[in-house]
Amino acid sequence: MAEATAPKPSSSVKLVLLGEAAVGKSSLVLRFVNNDFQENKEPTIGAAFLTQKCNLPTRTIKFEIWDTAGQERFASLAPMYYRNAQSALVVYDLTKPTSLIKAKHWVAELQRQASPGIVIALVGNKLDLTNESSGSGNALGEDGENDGAEGENDDGDARKVSTAEAKSYAEEEGLLFFETSAKNGTNVTEVFTAIANAIPETSLKGARGPGATQSSANRSEDQSRVNLTGPRDNASKEGCAC
Amino acid sequence: MTLHGENNAPKQSLHTNSSDSTATITQKGDTGGPHEAQEERPPLPPRPSLLGVGERPATPLSAAKRPALQSKPTTALSSVDIQTLSFPDGSRGTFSTPASRSVSEAGQRRPAGTSTPSSRKASNNGSEFDDSASLISYAPTLRANGDLASLLDEGLNAQSPAWKLLSSQADTVNPFEMIDYEDNALLNFDHEFDEIEGVDSKGGNEEEVLLQWKAKLKHYLILSSAGKPIYSRHGDQNLINGYIGIIQTIISFYQDVKDPLMGFTAGDTRFVVSIEGPLYFVAISRLGESDTQLRIQLEALYMQILSTLTLPTLTQLFTNRPNTDLRRPLEGTETLLSSLADTFTKGSASALLSALECLKVRKSQRHTINNTLLKAKTEKLLYGLIVAGGRLVSVIRPKRHSLHPSDLQLIFNMLFEAGSVKAGGGENWIPVCLPGFNNRGYLYMYVSFINAHDGGESSHERPPSTGGSREDEIAILLISADKESFYELKQMRDDVVTELQKNGSMDIIKAAVRQGRPSTTDIVPGTQLRHFLYKSRANVQFMMPSFSPHFSSLLARRR
Numbered sequence: 001m002a003e004a005t006a007p008k009p010s011s012s013v014k015l016v017l018l019g020e021a022a023v024g025k026s027s028l029v030l031r032f033v034n035n036d037f038q039e040n041k042e043p044t045i046g047a048a049f050l051t052q053k054c055n056l057p058t059r060t061i062k063f064e065i066w067d068t069a070g071q072e073r074f075a076s077l078a079p080m081y082y083r084n085a086q087s088a089l090v091v092y093d094l095t096k097p098t099s100l101i102k103a104k105h106w107v108a109e110l111q112r113q114a115s116p117g118i119v120i121a122l123v124g125n126k127l128d129l130t131n132e133s134s135g136s137g138n139a140l141g142e143d144g145e146n147d148g149a150e151g152e153n154d155d156g157d158a159r160k161v162s163t164a165e166a167k168s169y170a171e172e173e174g175l176l177f178f179e180t181s182a183k184n185g186t187n188v189t190e191v192f193t194a195i196a197n198a199i200p201e202t203s204l205k206g207a208r209g210p211g212a213t214q215s216s217a218n219r220s221e222d223q224s225r226v227n228l229t230g231p232r233d234n235a236s237k238e239g240c241a242c
Numbered sequence: 243m244t245l246h247g248e249n250n251a252p253k254q255s256l257h258t259n260s261s262d263s264t265a266t267i268t269q270k271g272d273t274g275g276p277h278e279a280q281e282e283r284p285p286l287p288p289r290p291s292l293l294g295v296g297e298r299p300a301t302p303l304s305a306a307k308r309p310a311l312q313s314k315p316t317t318a319l320s321s322v323d324i325q326t327l328s329f330p331d332g333s334r335g336t337f338s339t340p341a342s343r344s345v346s347e348a349g350q351r352r353p354a355g356t357s358t359p360s361s362r363k364a365s366n367n368g369s370e371f372d373d374s375a376s377l378i379s380y381a382p383t384l385r386a387n388g389d390l391a392s393l394l395d396e397g398l399n400a401q402s403p404a405w406k407l408l409s410s411q412a413d414t415v416n417p418f419e420m421i422d423y424e425d426n427a428l429l430n431f432d433h434e435f436d437e438i439e440g441v442d443s444k445g446g447n448e449e450e451v452l453l454q455w456k457a458k459l460k461h462y463l464i465l466s467s468a469g470k471p472i473y474s475r476h477g478d479q480n481l482i483n484g485y486i487g488i489i490q491t492i493i494s495f496y497q498d499v500k501d502p503l504m505g506f507t508a509g510d511t512r513f514v515v516s517i518e519g520p521l522y523f524v525a526i527s528r529l530g531e532s533d534t535q536l537r538i539q540l541e542a543l544y545m546q547i548l549s550t551l552t553l554p555t556l557t558q559l560f561t562n563r564p565n566t567d568l569r570r571p572l573e574g575t576e577t578l579l580s581s582l583a584d585t586f587t588k589g590s591a592s593a594l595l596s597a598l599e600c601l602k603v604r605k606s607q608r609h610t611i612n613n614t615l616l617k618a619k620t621e622k623l624l625y626g627l628i629v630a631g632g633r634l635v636s637v638i639r640p641k642r643h644s645l646h647p648s649d650l651q652l653i654f655n656m657l658f659e660a661g662s663v664k665a666g667g668g669e670n671w672i673p674v675c676l677p678g679f680n681n682r683g684y685l686y687m688y689v690s691f692i693n694a695h696d697g698g699e700s701s702h703e704r705p706p707s708t709g710g711s712r713e714d715e716i717a718i719l720l721i722s723a724d725k726e727s728f729y730e731l732k733q734m735r736d737d738v739v740t741e742l743q744k745n746g747s748m749d750i751i752k753a754a755v756r757q758g759r760p761s762t763t764d765i766v767p768g769t770q771l772r773h774f775l776y777k778s779r780a781n782v783q784f785m786m787p788s789f790s791p792h793f794s795s796l797l798a799r800r801r
Contacts, residue, residue, distance in 0.1 A: 021574060033668070043574035045656065045663060046672030046687075049728070067668075071574045073550070077673060080725060 010053075010060040013199055015192075016082045018110070019091035020102040021070030024125040027182035028091065029067045032192055037183050044069040047081055054196045061196040082110060086203055087119040087195045092166075094124035094179060095158040100166060107173055119198045121176035121191055124166055128181040131157040455481055460587045461526040462543060462579075465490055467497075468565040472521070473543075473576060475583045493522050505533055516540040520560035521547070521568075529587070535594070539586040542593060542648060545677045546582055549652050550575050553681040581659035582652075592654075595777045596647050597784040601633040603754050611636045611747045618737040622727035624685060626734075627719040631755040632658045635716075646678025647782050653687070657717055663689060669735075671728045676721075688720040688731040692739065692748075716751055759786065 017025040026044050030036050033052045048067040053060055066081040068074065082088060088110050092103040103122060110120055163179060170177035176194050180187040455477045463482065464473040469490035474482045493515055496503035505514040514536040516523040523540040548556065550572055559566045585593060592598055603611075615626050615638045625645055628635040632654060639645055653674070657663050663670050670689040675681060692715075718738060720731040742748040762771045777784040 042577050045574070045578075046670060046674075048663075048668050048670045049732075050668035065668075069574065073571050073573070074673070077725070 008055075008058065008060050010062060012062045012064055013087055013196065014064045014066070014085040015087045015089060015195065016066040016078075016085045017068060017089045017091060018078060018082070018103075018106040019070055019089075020093070020096075020099040021072075023070065023091045023093040023096070023099050024182050025070060025089075025091050026067050028089070028123070028125060028180065028188060028191075029065055031182045031185055031188045033065070035185070037185075043071065046074065047077070052192075054192055056193070056196055061199065063192065063196075078109075079113060082114045082118075084115060085118060086115065086199055087121070088114065089121050089123055089191065089195070090175075091123045091125050092161065093126050094161045094166070095126055095129050097160050100124075100161050100169075104169065107175065111173070117200065117203050119176070119195055120173075121178065121195055122166065122170045122173075123177075123191055124161060124163075124179040125182055126158075127179045127186050128183045129157075130159040132159075452481065459528045460583075461524075462540070462583045463489065463522075463524040463526070464543065464547070464579075465522050465524075466560070466564075466566065466568060467494070467517075467520045467522060469494075470565060470567050470569075472568045472572065473579050475580055489524055490522065493517070505536075512536070514540065516544070518544045519557065520564070521556075538596070539583075539593065542582060542586070542651065543579060545648050546575070546579055546652055546655075547572065548677040548681050549649075549675045550578075552675040552683060553677070578656055582655050585655065585659060591775055591784060591786055592647070592651060595775065595784050597777050597782045598647050598650050599633045599785060600783055601630050601635045601751065601754050602760070602785075603635065603750055607747060607750050608636060610745055611742065611751070612638065614738060614741045614745065614747060618734050618741060620727075620730050620734045622722040622724045622730050623720055623734065624723055625719070625721040626738075627721075628716065628751070629654070629657070629719060630716040630751050631758075632715075635751055643679065646676070649676040649678040652676070653719065657689060657719075658715070669732060673725065683723075684725070685721050685723055686725045686727065688718075688722070688728060688735065690718050690732075690735050692716045692718065716748075716755065 017029065019025050021043060026041055026048065027037060029048075029050055030038065030041075033050050044067060046069055050065045050067065052063050052065065054063060055061075066085070068078060068081050088106075090103045090106045090110070092099040094100075107120060107122065110118060166179075167177050169175075176191070176198060178187050178191045178194070180191060182188060458476045460475070462473070462475045463471070463486065465471050465486050467490075469487060471479060471482055471486045474486075493503055497517075502517055503515050505512065507513070510530075511526060511528050512531070512533070514525045514527075514533050516525075516537055521544065523543060525536040525540050527536055547568075551559075555571075559568070559571065611628065615628070615636055619626065619638065623638075624640060624643075626636075626638045627645075628637075634650070637645060653676075656672075656674070663672070670687075672687045672689060673684040674687050675684050679685070718735050720734060722731060739748070742751075762774070775784055775786045
């Protein structure tokens with residue numbers, strides 16, 4: 001992404017990626033940050049921290065991305081990463097139904113525990129394995145462990161989670177929703193741009209500063225979840241305009 | 243040894259003070275063994291041992307002992323299937339006692355002089371036929387066999403000149419010097435290296451057939467005492483399940499009679515068993531390694547598991563449910579275990595010596611680097627390390643704690659051998675248990691890579707686990723006990739990097755990394771020495787020269 005030329009207001013946004021192991025979290029980030037893709041990427045250990053700027057017409061958002069490891073044993077560390085995060089990307093593998101279940105758990109946990117204003121995007125990755133995407137003929141699963149990829153290879157479609165199912169869930173919960181391919185780059189920047197647009201201006205001032213002080217207040221505000229959907233939806237609609 | 247003195251580091255870091263080096267490991271041996279002889283499964287003719295004349299005076303004194311030298315091949319520890327023989331003088335024979343050696347080694351131990359070229363060729367031919375049954379090793383076998391014939395002859399011929407050379411120089415050799423011989427070792431090694439690649443890549447092949455599995459020279463199996471498979475280097479679960487069952491039965495049988503099984507030999511294959519609480523570790527090697535070596539390797543694998551889980555977690559898992567399937571909690575670390583295992587199979591000096599290697603920079607320069615780290619130190623910091631090209635540049639640590647080499651080995655393996663950490667670029671925050679430090683809890687490790695070649699953030703893809711990738715990376719590791727201290731450590735890292743750049747240390751490190759290891763001729767001009775390993779026991783450090791151009795296999799002796 002090109003640097004901003006004019007001095008636009010710039011702010012940092014903490015973003016956390018969550019989701020089952022091997023759904024492609026790191027690959028999404030790698031695509032977004034370096035516009036790169038690696039086959040057979042090794043599992044993330046712990047978490048990786050990366051930054052990337054996202055230019056909007058009116059402002060620049062600097063994403064501070066926490067790419068977490070999906071393995072079960074790292075789950076207990078997740079709160080450390082999503083605490084104070086203004087946005088979260090919950091990723092599932094659309095060739096693997098269990099990963100959507102896991103994603104739903106993460107969404108629930110975020111709504112329960114994370115900052116009240118957090119913007120959550122639900123992302124179904126590995127779109128290249130379905131027949132909706134062109135040029136996916138040789139795509140046999142980024143991690144080679146996709147049963148689905150082989151089983152239904154005849155028609156080239158390994159999709160196991162329908163768009164409608166995931167989308168209706170996302171609407172219910174007030175999440176942004178995308179289907180992406182980190183491999184082809186489909187929809188990847190769109191996800192991040194939409195998140196950037198969905199972040200309410202008000203929460204943008206001191207980036208990390210206010211976040212750090214809020215932490216104690218987060219826990220008990222379950223009800224705020226209800227309110228959140230409103231502004232978030234509005235914001236995302238404006239966002240799509242650009 | 244003289245050059246080595248430059249490595250002296252200030253107090254806080256590990257220093258390389260060569261003056262009190264106790265165990266000196268200089269050594270050498272090489273002759274590329276016809277490695278296809280090792281790959282075959284069927285009953286073997288005794289492994290043909292090529293003649294290598296390696297000799298090393300431990301000190302000038304030992305020149306007197308040289309006549310007593312016996313050609314007793316010690317363990318081969320080397321790149322996958324390179325057969326390496328050494329001829330340590332009997333007085334310092336160390337690896338293990340003959341009694342504990344495997345049968346295969348006993349077979350090897352016949353005096354080299356007794357085997358004639360013709361008999362060797364015969365045995366090689368035999369092995370070639372056997373091999374032709376299995377597709378895997380056929381092609382390389384053919385190829386290697388061609389130059390083998392010539393090699394054999396030359397190997398024999400080379401012997402006597404080398405011996406003469408040895409005796410003539412016996413009084414003048416410097417302690418590190420070691421005589422070497424046959425130039426065609428290089429050629430031979432190239433071939434063997436090709437084959438290493440072959441073996442490794444097959445490991446990743448999903449269509450492993452049993453034959454291929456059996457053809458592996460080295461296996462590591464980890465299972466729980468309940469007989470659940472946890473990890474195996476080669477083969478998927480279906481393939482190994484049967485073997486796991488058998489091994490579990492055998493081990494349990496001996497457990498029951500309170501006489502734990504340590505190891506056994508079948509043909510030329512050595513099985514070593516190591517039991518750590520609820521876990522059974524088994525190493526199966528046809529590379530002729532000693533029990534001690536294999537046991538150290540298994541220990542390291544255990545450490546890797548502890549580093550992932552911590553001891554209390556592990557114990558608790560198995561106390562609550564003895565038949566826990568540990569693969570789930572360990573999910574994602576298979577690559578770490580495998581890269582560790584492969585490091586051993588290829589022969590890792592640092593694993594072999596339980597020591598670490600330092601980047602060669604001047605004392606004053608290292609002092610500057612250390613001070614930079616110390617000045618930037620934050621309260622939360624436990625250990626701070628700068629690592630370049632897989633070698634340690636600087637360490638700061640609390641006064642009462644040193645950093646255990648096995649812990650460093652785990653860290654280095656994670657960072658440099660397994661591609662996961664550096665592949666993504668950016669910074670990493672990794673919970674890790676350092677068993678040598680404390681096996682009960684996690685520490686948190688901040689890792690940031692800086693590219694040595696240019697200042698820019700370049701993040702090319704690097705194929706994981708290739709040897710080259712670790713050579714040009716500078717990493718800053720900051721370890722803290724506080725999992726919340728990421729931003730603090732990140733700040734410290736920024737400060738350190740800025741400061742290092744300002745005072746020029748960064749350039750020095752980069753230059754030193756680019757320079758690589760000195761070749762033996764740089765250290766001792768005009769030497770015929772191909773390679774050596776030197777370990778300073780007091781400082782738990784070792785150094786070795788560059789492998790190139792000879793790239794001979796290394797073999798070291800334990801203290």
